[in-house]
Amino acid sequence: MASQVPPQKPVTSAANPQDVWDVELLHVHVSRKGQLVNAEWALHPQIKADLSAEEWKELGELMSKVTTIVGHRFSQALGETDPTPPGNA
Numbered sequence: 001m002a003s004q005v006p007p008q009k010p011v012t013s014a015a016n017p018q019d020v021w022d023v024e025l026l027h028v029h030v031s032r033k034g035q036l037v038n039a040e041w042a043l044h045p046q047i048k049a050d051l052s053a054e055e056w057k058e059l060g061e062l063m064s065k066v067t068t069i070v071g072h073r074f075s076q077a078l079g080e081t082d083p084t085p086p087g088n089a
Helices: 045-050 053-080
Strands: 026-033 036-043
Touching: 026 053, 036 045, 036 053
Parallel strands: none
Antiparallel strands: 026 036
C-alpha cells in the first residue's frame, strides 16, 4: 500500500481552499517513428518503493498487457489511415 505522506503542495501566491494537487501515479506513453509503434509505462517512484516484490511482479505483468493492447490498437489505427501522399520535391 502507498505511504500516507502526501506530495509537497505547490506554492501559490494566494492560498485557495479549493487548490487541487495533480499527481501522476501511472503514465502510459505510446509513440511512433514511421511505422514502428512503441508503448511504455511508468509508475510514481513512491508507489514503486511501497510495492512488495509480488505486487511489483503482478503490476509488471498487467502493465505489459496494457501496453501491448494500447500499442496494438495504436498500430491498427495507424494502418487504417491514408498513407502520407508523396511530396512535390
